[in-house]
Amino acid sequence: MSRMVQTDWFGPLAVTLLAIVIIGAFNPSFLSPLNIQVLLLAITVNMLIAYAQMIIVAIGQMNLAVGAIGGLAAISFTGMMQVWGLSPPVAALLAALIGLGAGIVNGCFIAITGISAFVITLATLSVFKGINLAITRAQPFYGVPQSVKDFGNTTFLGPLPWLVIPAAVVFVLMWYLLNRLPLGRFILAVGGNTHAAELSGISVRRTVIAAHAISGLLAALAGVALVARLEIGQPTIGDDWLILSFAAPVIGGAVLAGGHVSTVATLLGVIIVAIITQALVLFHIDPFLVQVVLGLLILWAVGINRWREVRVARSLKRI
Amino acid sequence: MHGDETSVAAPGPAAAAKPMKTGSVRFYLTNEFGLVVLIVLFACMFGLLTNGRFFSAFNQFTLGRVAAVNIMVGFAMMVVIVTGGLNLAVGAMGVCSAMTFGFLVEWAGLPWPVAALAGIALGVALGWINGFVIVRSGLHSFIITLASMSIFFGVMIYLTKAQSFRAIPPGFSAFGSMRLFSSVSPLLVVAVVMAALLVFLYRYTVTGREMLAAGARPEAAELSGVRVGRVFILCHMLSGALAAVTALLVVARTGAAIPSMAGQQLGQDWLLPAFLGPVLGGTLLSGGRVSVIGTMLGAVLVTMLTNGLLLLQIGEFWVQACLGALLLIAVLIDLARRSYLAHRRMV
Numbered sequence: 001m002s003r004m005v006q007t008d009w010f011g012p013l014a015v016t017l018l019a020i021v022i023i024g025a026f027n028p029s030f031l032s033p034l035n036i037q038v039l040l041l042a043i044t045v046n047m048l049i050a051y052a053q054m055i056i057v058a059i060g061q062m063n064l065a066v067g068a069i070g071g072l073a074a075i076s077f078t079g080m081m082q083v084w085g086l087s088p089p090v091a092a093l094l095a096a097l098i099g100l101g102a103g104i105v106n107g108c109f110i111a112i113t114g115i116s117a118f119v120i121t122l123a124t125l126s127v128f129k130g131i132n133l134a135i136t137r138a139q140p141f142y143g144v145p146q147s148v149k150d151f152g153n154t155t156f157l158g159p160l161p162w163l164v165i166p167a168a169v170v171f172v173l174m175w176y177l178l179n180r181l182p183l184g185r186f187i188l189a190v191g192g193n194t195h196a197a198e199l200s201g202i203s204v205r206r207t208v209i210a211a212h213a214i215s216g217l218l219a220a221l222a223g224v225a226l227v228a229r230l231e232i233g234q235p236t237i238g239d240d241w242l243i244l245s246f247a248a249p250v251i252g253g254a255v256l257a258g259g260h261v262s263t264v265a266t267l268l269g270v271i272i273v274a275i276i277t278q279a280l281v282l283f284h285i286d287p288f289l290v291q292v293v294l295g296l297l298i299l300w301a302v303g304i305n306r307w308r309e310v311r312v313a314r315s316l317k318r319i
Numbered sequence: 320m321h322g323d324e325t326s327v328a329a330p331g332p333a334a335a336a337k338p339m340k341t342g343s344v345r346f347y348l349t350n351e352f353g354l355v356v357l358i359v360l361f362a363c364m365f366g367l368l369t370n371g372r373f374f375s376a377f378n379q380f381t382l383g384r385v386a387a388v389n390i391m392v393g394f395a396m397m398v399v400i401v402t403g404g405l406n407l408a409v410g411a412m413g414v415c416s417a418m419t420f421g422f423l424v425e426w427a428g429l430p431w432p433v434a435a436l437a438g439i440a441l442g443v444a445l446g447w448i449n450g451f452v453i454v455r456s457g458l459h460s461f462i463i464t465l466a467s468m469s470i471f472f473g474v475m476i477y478l479t480k481a482q483s484f485r486a487i488p489p490g491f492s493a494f495g496s497m498r499l500f501s502s503v504s505p506l507l508v509v510a511v512v513m514a515a516l517l518v519f520l521y522r523y524t525v526t527g528r529e530m531l532a533a534g535a536r537p538e539a540a541e542l543s544g545v546r547v548g549r550v551f552i553l554c555h556m557l558s559g560a561l562a563a564v565t566a567l568l569v570v571a572r573t574g575a576a577i578p579s580m581a582g583q584q585l586g587q588d589w590l591l592p593a594f595l596g597p598v599l600g601g602t603l604l605s606g607g608r609v610s611v612i613g614t615m616l617g618a619v620l621v622t623m624l625t626n627g628l629l630l631l632q633i634g635e636f637w638v639q640a641c642l643g644a645l646l647l648i649a650v651l652i653d654l655a656r657r658s659y660l661a662h663r664r665m666v
């Protein structure tokens with residue numbers, strides 16, 4: 001039991017269940033199929049965004065350009081379908097490749113120059129966003145094919161949206177990567193102690209580039225999924241991802257210094273954020289306050305993580 | 320002498336015994352010298368390409384107005400970078416102060432100097448909150464200011480209902496459209512005065528030296544009697560005050576306090592100019608070294624490039640991509656410069 005309490009996912013899971021019970025008791029429409037569908041749609045997209053940041057947090061860096069990469073992928077996805085008439089799968093694949101390429105560019109700059117990821121991704125953030133605006137001239141693309149719209153907004157088996165399937169695949173792959181594959185272990189090792197990882201024969205450079213490539217790919221997938229959900233290629237997609245992308249991993253107990261992230265707990269973090277956002281809407285609380293709540297959630301989560309760290313350090317000292 | 324580079328804790332033993340031979344090389348490799356060369360080069364280029372329109376009194380005036388804001392936002396970030404941290408909330412804090420100013424003059428009917436002081440006081444208070452939470456929790460300023468930018472901006476939007484305050488007293492907005500000597504904006508004068516005050520702070524006051532020492536090596540500073548926590552909180556309060564002044568300059572320029580004046584999303588649009596100035600100017604991101612003049616020149620260069628690109632009608636949408644590329648090039652040049660200097664010192 002005490003081992004379970006100490007895991008990353010226990011706290012967020014307890015909060016999730018508690019929130020569902022309380023909100024469901026006060027407002028039964030919270031558990032209606034329509035509301036569950038809306039919740040799941042929000043969770044699928046936000047999970048991809050959160051994982052795009054989580055993989056970078058795992059190596060102890062940050063990626064401010066997650067939103068810019070997602071936005072660039074989203075508008076190139078729609079643009080390629082509308083202007084070049086490509087079929088949706090081909091366009092989605094190319095958009096994912098653009099995200100991958102953008103991530104590799106980030107990773108190469110950071111790994112080769114050794115400049116802080118913050119500055120590099122701040123610079124590439126505005127480069128990618130600038131390219132986005134230069135392509136779209138700040139006008140949305142409306143030519144999203146019906147099949148893509150259907151994929152983003154229809155359901156199977158009751159309230160399950162189709163978008164859940166790719167998200168579930170990503171979830172399983174991320175879990176497998178971070179827990180079973182050498183690359184995932186390398187990423188965590190580099191995040192935990194770069195110097196030690198280097199000494200034990202891990203190519204830090206290649207690991208950092210790989211992590212950024214994965215981050216770019218996930219951000220691009222989130223952009224494509226959001227286009228399917230919104231049925232429009234907005235140039236503003238990605239502008240508001242920054243807070244969200246950090247909130248979920250941090251709530252999930254990720255250590256910002258790197259080396260410790262949890263795929264399951266991050267998903268629970270996404271679910272908590274989605275439930276609270278949804279609850280604010282259901283209880284007719286000003287939507288402007290969502291930002292405040294997200295900020296407070298981050299503070300609360302880092303506070304808890306910090307407290308756990310201090311406690312662990314103390315118990316280690318006692319031994 | 321090279322600019323006003325102010326640093327404590329020389330990086331490495333070799334730097335202590337500065338060989339005189341490389342002194343001139345060091346001067347040519349300073350950020351300040353490089354920036355002056357770039358500013359002159361680009362000014363000549365834009366002047367030629369636009370048939371002198373770039374040098375017209377009106378363009379110099381608008382250039383100065385925008386530069387003043389970029390310089391000030393760069394300072395607001397610089398004073399926190401000194402601590403080795405950063406302040407993502409500059410935009411959000413600035414907008415909060417500007418909206419308070421707008422509210423006080425429009426609804427409470429206060430005279431504008433009082434309202435401006437109240438706005439700056441709010442900026443200081445928000446900075447204190449940031450600093451206090453960062454120092455007390457021991458967490459990195461990135462995550463704390465990320466959360467606080469969301470909270471500050473959210474509360475501001477909630478209280479104002481995203482409405483602007485447009486009844487700014489004519490005395491205050493005249494300040495934004497006034498021209499001294501037909502081409503200099505008083506806003507630029509404000510920025511230059513601030514720069515002078517900051518130079519004085521970092522060079523001649525105990526507090527300023529303590530800020531640099533605490534940023535360079537907190538443990539060493541603590542041991543030599545600097546109250547590092549208090550100094551860090553002070554840096555964040557200073558950042559809040561500077562962000563508030565920046566926002567007030569924007570209000571004077573636009574004649575209204577608008578919630579989206581620092582970007583639709585949490586004041587994020589100020590982040591790029593806020594980092595461009597200090598990074599171009601050679602402020603170390605790891606803390607302990609600032610260059611006030613460098614930050615100013617960096618901001619001027621950025622403003623000039625934006626203005627020139629717009630005058631040349633290259634496409635307003637490409638400007639942001641160019642600025643991002645500029646930041647990349649700047650940090651790469653800085654890296655090359657530092658490795659060259661390190662190499663020379665070894666010889």
